[in-house]
Amino acid sequence: MSKNIGYIRVSTVDQNTDRQLDGVELDKRYEDKISGASTKRPQLQACLDYLRDGDTLHVHSMDRLARSMRDIEDLVKELTGRGVTVRFHKEGWTFNGKMDATQTLLFQMLGAVSQFERSIIRERQAEGIAKAKAAGKYKGRKPTLSPEQVQEIKDKVAAGAEKKALAQEYGVSRQTLYRMLAT
Structure with missing residues (x-):
C-alpha cells in the first residue's frame, strides 16, 4: 500500500x-x-x-x-x-x-534560483558582519580555548604529544588545533 x-x-x-x-x-x-x-x-x-x-x-x-x-x-x-x-x-x-x-x-x-538566493543571503550576512565589525559591535565568536590552554597545547606538541589526541583532549577539531599552532 x-x-x-x-x-x-x-x-x-x-x-x-x-x-x-x-x-x-x-x-x-x-x-x-x-x-x-x-x-x-x-x-x-x-x-x-x-x-x-x-x-x-x-x-x-x-x-x-x-x-x-x-x-x-x-x-x-x-x-x-x-x-x-x-x-x-x-x-x-x-x-x-x-x-x-x-x-x-x-x-x-x-x-x-535557489542556489542564487542562498548566495545572496551569504553575501548580505558577510556585509552585515563587516559593517558591525567596522562599528565595533561585532567581536566574532569567542575563542574556544583560553590563551593558557593554547600555550599548554603548544608546549605538549613541542614535547612530542600527538596532535589528534590533544584535539580530542581539549574538545576541538584538528583543524582548529592546527590553526592555533600556526599563530
Whole structure:
C-alpha cells in the first residue's frame, strides 16, 4: 500500500514548521530543524530509508529538500529510480520517473534560483558582519580555548604529544588545533 510521506525542514530550532505542507494529508512526516547545506540530516536520512516503491514524498519547496542543485537533482533521481514520486508543493512539480527535456531544464533553473538566493543571503550576512565589525559591535565568536590552554597545547606538541589526541583532549577539531599552532 503506497503512503504519503512528508519531509519538512527549517534552518533553526526557533523557526516554525506549521506552514509547510499545511493541509496535506500525510501518513508519516519527518522534520529536521537544521541547515539544508548538507544532505546528512537525521530525519532526511530516516525518511529516505523509510520510502518504498509507490510512496509519494511531499516537500513544501525544493530548497527545503536541499540547498544545492546537485543535491536536489541527485535525491530526486535516486528516489524516482526507486519508484518513489516526489512532489514539491510550492513549485507545483511532481516527479515520478524519467524527466523529459523540459522538466529537466525547468528543474535545473529552479534549483539555480535557489542556489542564487542562498548566495545572496551569504553575501548580505558577510556585509552585515563587516559593517558591525567596522562599528565595533561585532567581536566574532569567542575563542574556544583560553590563551593558557593554547600555550599548554603548544608546549605538549613541542614535547612530542600527538596532535589528534590533544584535539580530542581539549574538545576541538584538528583543524582548529592546527590553526592555533600556526599563530
